[in-house]
Amino acid sequence: MNFRYALSEIRKHGADRTWWRKRFLTHAVSRYFTGPGRPDADPVVEEDWDHLVVLDACRFDLFEDVYEDDPLPGTLDRRTSVQSGTPGFLAENFGDGTFHDIVYVTGNPYVDTDLPEGTFHAVESVWKDGWDDDRQTVTPETMADRTLDVAEQYPDKRIISHFLQPHAPFVGDVRLGERDTVAIREQALGNEDSTRRQRTPFEMLEAGEASYEEVWEAYRANLEYAWPSVRLLLTELDGRIAVTSDHGNAMGERAWPFPVRVYGHPLGVLIPALTDVPWLTHQNGERRSVTAEEPTRTDREVSEETNERLRMLGYAE
Template sequence: MTISFSDWLSESIEHFRTSDRSVVSRIARPPYYVYVGAFLTATQQRQYGTNIFDREWDTLIVLDACRVDALREVADEYDFITQVNSITSVGSTSFEWLNHTFSAEYLEDIQETAYITGNGYTERVFESDGHTGHAPIPFGPENYNVVDSSDFGYLEELWRVDFEDSSEWIIGSGDGRRVNPRYTTDRTIQAIRNSELDRSIVHYMYPHDPYPLAGESLQRPFDPLKAGTASRDDVWGAYLDNLKLVLDEVELLLENIDSERVVITADHGEAFGEYGFYRHVIGCPIPCMRRVPWVKTTATDKGKYEPTAPKYSLNDSVAVQDRLEQLGYL
């Protein structure tokens, strides 16, 4: 997050002059980021929400941008989902969730944790002072008490891999093109089968948009939804399809690792127009963004599947900015 009063002021003026959004939206934007500065300052000093390390689990499966009500809607299709409870997340964006979750306060736990993640914010949070690409705010915390990449028992940043369009690990096309969640499943199975660490976290970048299985007009649906050219029902349906795509992978994962205490959760939720919000917005307290699933289950390795996904090398890795742009952040 860029902390600069002058940048906030100049961007606010430029946005008001040039944005094609409504007058109300343009007027509301500057004070909202003043609020964000105050909110981030307060939550840095006092935890808001439940830190995952305060709960009991052996394997934590994070579904990026998964809503509680969405998971409840499809739960009957999956035997491993028997009850969908919820907790309040420590963030309404991945940036907040990573900073507050992997706090140095939990260093001992983190040192015994494997983190296999498709979320590109890891570099910016753990290595690059937290500059996220969000709009500048006039004041707020300059630094977070967050661990370094080297503090993890094991860290694999899956977002770094850069496949060719023709790769078997790519699904979708055009704006919907992205890495198949099977890649995350495969790398996680390999990591956990070879791990002696106490805990493992896998962070899928689904059901977060884009939606590779949807028609072209719904692959990146939130601008059309805001503009009224796409219906909420159609966008919600595409979102559920993206959720089921990753839940199919979770099912495969649970059949190929041994873990007595598994929890399925999310870093944050997603807004589809509630209170005028769309997607997920930094510092936002509304329930559809802040309440996330908490589903308990178990996993037993049946040994019937052998993963084939290659581990990325630095020679074929993608820049973090490219990956965040693909996800619509920059």
């Protein structure tokens, strides 16, 4: 440990209770949950599916809330995610293997930066060329259209479609806060100047700048924004389709057995608010006949320096 650096950070942030909470979550709570207190989990690689739709940062009760008002085709169950943030979800599901029967269609840059090259048969990096500058995200319509194109292009591969919704920015019918996710994208493209980051709605909740009800309403609206695109995939894709999430978002739940409250989705904090995720399955016609083949191309043009900057910026608060 660099004690001089630690002392300077304490001097700088010592009066900030939020800073202390985050340090405690990182250095104590996460070590417990990834060690002796680790819960059992359900890796997506051990499930049976032809197409997997990943809704980024969608906790189970949020999905269930929308599903009860507007059911999708299929049967809803729940699973326990392996981690509480996208980097951990990717690393623990895919980091130690090769999956050359899968094409990964992603609005999330971490798929390109945090996994070894050649992990999948191909990666379709929608975050590079499908970015919406006005909304500062990849829209669900863009993700659905690209997923259908890729499914047609690769009829003998399993397809993962990783949406950014309902992750912030909240750009549905109810908007709240501002998250400069465009900076994450620009970092991954090598733009060293994109370091600006705005407060997330969950940080606003933690700071008392927004109520629980306000954040939940905007969070739900962001999932509703993606709902028609998810429905489209469930009706248009062939085979067994599963809809899930990589992790949830905490809104002040306590990290028992620790009394500390959690906001957002810090890595390694494996509480139900962050690991209880939906698992909706629907079979549409015959199953795919899947063949594993060596990767044929790569869309990767990111440096190790960019990798580190993405880890520092992160989606995790």
